[in-house]
Amino acid sequence: MAPVTEQIVTMAVTKNQIQMALENLPRFKLSHLNTPLETLERLKQDLSERGISTPDRILIKREDATGLAFGGNKGRHFEFEMGHILEGGFDTVININHYHSNQARFLAAGCAKAGLKYHIISTDMVTAPITGNLLLCKLMGAVIHRTPAEYGRQMAEKIFSDVVKDGGNPYILPDDPFADIMGMIGFLETGLELEKQFESAGIDGPVQLWGLTGRSIAGLRLYAKNRGLNWQATAVQYSPGKIEDFHKITSRRSSEVAEMFDLKYSLNESDITVLENYRGPAYGEPDEEVINAIRLLGKTEGLILDPNYTGKAMSGLIGELKTGQIDLNETICFIHSGGLPQLFAHADKFTE
Amino acid sequence: MTPNLTRKQLQEHIDRFPRMQIAHLPTPLEEMPRLTKKLGGPNIWIKREDMTGLAYGGNKARHYEFEMPHIADQGYDVMINIMDYHSNNARMTGAAANKIGMRYILILKNAANRIVQGNLLVDKILGAELHLLDEFQSNDAEGYAKNLKEQLEEQGHKPYLIQDHLFPRIVGMIGFVQAGIEMLEQIENNNLKNIHIIGVAGRSLCGLIIAAKSMGLDWKFTGVTVNYDVPLSDYIFQHNKDIQEILGLPVTFEENDMQVLDQYVGEGYGVMTPQVAEAIHIAAQTDAIICDPNYTGTVMAALIDQVEEGAFNNDETIIFLHTGGLPAIFTFADQLANFKA
Numbered sequence: 001m002a003p004v005t006e007q008i009v010t011m012a013v014t015k016n017q018i019q020m021a022l023e024n025l026p027r028f029k030l031s032h033l034n035t036p037l038e039t040l041e042r043l044k045q046d047l048s049e050r051g052i053s054t055p056d057r058i059l060i061k062r063e064d065a066t067g068l069a070f071g072g073n074k075g076r077h078f079e080f081e082m083g084h085i086l087e088g089g090f091d092t093v094i095n096i097n098h099y100h101s102n103q104a105r106f107l108a109a110g111c112a113k114a115g116l117k118y119h120i121i122s123t124d125m126v127t128a129p130i131t132g133n134l135l136l137c138k139l140m141g142a143v144i145h146r147t148p149a150e151y152g153r154q155m156a157e158k159i160f161s162d163v164v165k166d167g168g169n170p171y172i173l174p175d176d177p178f179a180d181i182m183g184m185i186g187f188l189e190t191g192l193e194l195e196k197q198f199e200s201a202g203i204d205g206p207v208q209l210w211g212l213t214g215r216s217i218a219g220l221r222l223y224a225k226n227r228g229l230n231w232q233a234t235a236v237q238y239s240p241g242k243i244e245d246f247h248k249i250t251s252r253r254s255s256e257v258a259e260m261f262d263l264k265y266s267l268n269e270s271d272i273t274v275l276e277n278y279r280g281p282a283y284g285e286p287d288e289e290v291i292n293a294i295r296l297l298g299k300t301e302g303l304i305l306d307p308n309y310t311g312k313a314m315s316g317l318i319g320e321l322k323t324g325q326i327d328l329n330e331t332i333c334f335i336h337s338g339g340l341p342q343l344f345a346h347a348d349k350f351t352e
Numbered sequence: 353m354t355p356n357l358t359r360k361q362l363q364e365h366i367d368r369f370p371r372m373q374i375a376h377l378p379t380p381l382e383e384m385p386r387l388t389k390k391l392g393g394p395n396i397w398i399k400r401e402d403m404t405g406l407a408y409g410g411n412k413a414r415h416y417e418f419e420m421p422h423i424a425d426q427g428y429d430v431m432i433n434i435m436d437y438h439s440n441n442a443r444m445t446g447a448a449a450n451k452i453g454m455r456y457i458l459i460l461k462n463a464a465n466r467i468v469q470g471n472l473l474v475d476k477i478l479g480a481e482l483h484l485l486d487e488f489q490s491n492d493a494e495g496y497a498k499n500l501k502e503q504l505e506e507q508g509h510k511p512y513l514i515q516d517h518l519f520p521r522i523v524g525m526i527g528f529v530q531a532g533i534e535m536l537e538q539i540e541n542n543n544l545k546n547i548h549i550i551g552v553a554g555r556s557l558c559g560l561i562i563a564a565k566s567m568g569l570d571w572k573f574t575g576v577t578v579n580y581d582v583p584l585s586d587y588i589f590q591h592n593k594d595i596q597e598i599l600g601l602p603v604t605f606e607e608n609d610m611q612v613l614d615q616y617v618g619e620g621y622g623v624m625t626p627q628v629a630e631a632i633h634i635a636a637q638t639d640a641i642i643c644d645p646n647y648t649g650t651v652m653a654a655l656i657d658q659v660e661e662g663a664f665n666n667d668e669t670i671i672f673l674h675t676g677g678l679p680a681i682f683t684f685a686d687q688l689a690n691f692k693a
Contacts, residue, residue, distance in 0.1 A: 009368065021421065030640075032380050032400075036376055036405065042450075042451070042453060062405060064405075065376060065403065065405045067380065067400060067402075067403045068640060068643065069636075069640050069642055070678065071403075073477075108640075109640035110640075112386075112636065112637050112638065112639070112640045113386065113639060123516075129685060129686070129689070130689035131682050131689070132682070135682070135685050135688060135689055136636070136642065136681075138689060139632060139633055139636035139637070139642065139681075139688065140636040140637055140640055141633070141636070141637035193380065214690045239619040248391065249452035294477060295477060295479060298407075298447075298450065298477040298478045298479060299478065300450065300453075301451065301452055302406060302407050302446070302447030302448060302449075302451045302478060303407070303447075304407050304408065304451040304474065304477065316556065340408065341682075343473070343474075343477075344469060344470070344473065344679070344682035344685070347467070347468050347469050347682075348468075349471050350468065350473055350477055351390070351468045351475050351476075
């Protein structure tokens with residue numbers, strides 16, 4: 001009889017199976033992948049000097065370094081999304097997203113590179129200056145429509161029918177179920193990268209993936225679960241919302257991806273720990289701890305985080321380390337998902 | 353005299369300097385297919401030095417791999433840098449100093465009462481000790497720095513005032529000799545011929561020239577002037593002897609190593625011309641490449657104009673050297689947001 005460990009290995013999906021399934025998807029090259037995995041040695045040192053115990057290893061996966069128009073994790077996802085749009089033969093892409101949205105920028109970059117017309121309906125904060133992501137959208141040729149969120153849908157439909165009238169073939173991104181899961185798909189690939197990087201760094205103990213309540217960390221956790229890897233996941237909330245809603249939507253999306261990739265397991269609420277104490281007053285509003293976390297990483301590592309997402313994730317990590325909530329036997333792997341242009345839309349928070 | 357070193361031999365000249373890992377290398381060399389098609393001239397490629405990964409990236413991350421150990425090994429405990437409000441160097445030196453835990457004092461000229469945006473915002477986040485000089489003080493920034501340095505010395509510190517030393521002026525070229533070796537491999541892997549590199553007329557391009565001349569390569573170079581205040585000849589050609597001594601390479605610069613284009617400066621450094629604003633939009637809308645208003649945007653404007661003027665041969669491979677500088681985009685947000693081609 002085979003030893004137990006071998007049984008687990010034979011049950012797990014192989015790297016090759018996931019790789020092959022990814023290769024079967026239409027894809028349009030946008031980014032520079034195999035992003036670096038680095039250590040946050042000086043952060044660790046700074047925390048220890050202040051009497052805060054840390055695990056031996058705090059790593060950072062530099063998804064901010066994908067190279068597409070200021071970088072970020074979505075440079076990866078949108079390779080699949082653009083492949084999907086181009087396969088559909090569309091010539092105009094319509095998107096609805098918030099003023100602060102990074103996703104709006106990535107789609108602008110994808111459409112520019114593919115030569116598609118792009119309309120971004122930028123919702124809320126309609127009088128805020130055009131800077132950060134929205135400025136980059138403008139530079140990359142996006143037609144920008146600004147409106148309060150409640151009129152976004154209506155505006156998208158109007159643009160859609162205008163494009164059809166002119167003989168075009170438009171695509172509304174938020175209407176496509178694929179757009180809802182491609183972020184998780186992209187991070188199955190990050191899982192492949194990370195597993196190899198952990199192997200070459202000699203890391204075989206428990207890993208705590210650290211990120212935000214979105215599709216990326218869910219994609220990684222889904223990868224780990226199906227590969228039988230000892231990777232746990234913590235997701236920090238970045239806006240108000242019920243934890244159970246995150247679990248519900250993640251479970252549904254992961255089932256869809258699992259089915260598509262022929263994976264045995266989907267995710268349930270025990271797979272990702274969600275932290276709600278670090279989200280600040282609202283989406284796009286960092287509290288003082290977030291600003292402090294951004295400054296700390298800048299000072300100790302020369303590394304930049306953004307106030308809307310990664311700053312909140314780091315505030316969560318530091319907060320949990322301070323209060324002793326983290327198992328010191330784990331390797332922390334912080335996912336830097338990017339978002340760097342939006343720092344410049346928050347300049348007033350750093351004037352002191 | 354052309355030495356014709358192998359790349360391994362040239363690498364040995366670089367490897368004698370202490371070095372630490374700071375940048376994500378090699379940076380990609382990639383095509384700009386849609387810009388090439390739009391302009392209808394030679395094939396255009398881009399060397400992505402904006403992707404070095406250090407606090408918004410940029411070419412200088414390469415230099416600090418040599419500069420930081422050089423400074424730290426001599427026991428200095430605080431760096432002082434004098435730069436301009438818009439400076440990328442100011443930002444990246446700060447990030448690199450933080451990587452080794454070196455205290456960093458930044459004296460910024462013409463920066464008092466300016467909005468906190470772009471590079472200055474990042475300087476703040478990096479925790480640089482800022483001295484923002486007004487126009488009057490900026491006239492004698494060197495004197496200001498000297499006073500500061502003396503005060504620190506009295507307090508028992510060992511300050512390194514960057515502008516006092518030769519190595520920081522040379523190190524950018526060392527970094528780009530390394531980049532030249534890297535590019536040769538990429539150029540060979542992509543089977544590119546008739547190489548013509550266009551970039552800011554400055555040290556990075558000079559480093560590539562040293563690399564090309566050392567290895568006996570027939571790469572051509574066009575340098576675009578972005579700042580009238582600092583003529584290329586003043587700060588490059590006078591260092592011929594220093595470069596030979598420090599790098600141990602018998603290479604000298606000659607005027608015709610680089611074609612220099614002065615006509616795209618406009619009103620001077622830090623003022624974006626409409627032509628540059630348009631070039632930024634064109635690069636972004638074709639290949640989603642973002643250029644900055646002070647440096648790479650000016651080079652992109654020159655590249656576009658030169659192709660349209662038929663100044664390049666169509667059998668050349670043009671390589672646009674993207675040296676970074678991306679935070680400055682947001683210092684010019686209003687102007688760019690309101691720009692209409």
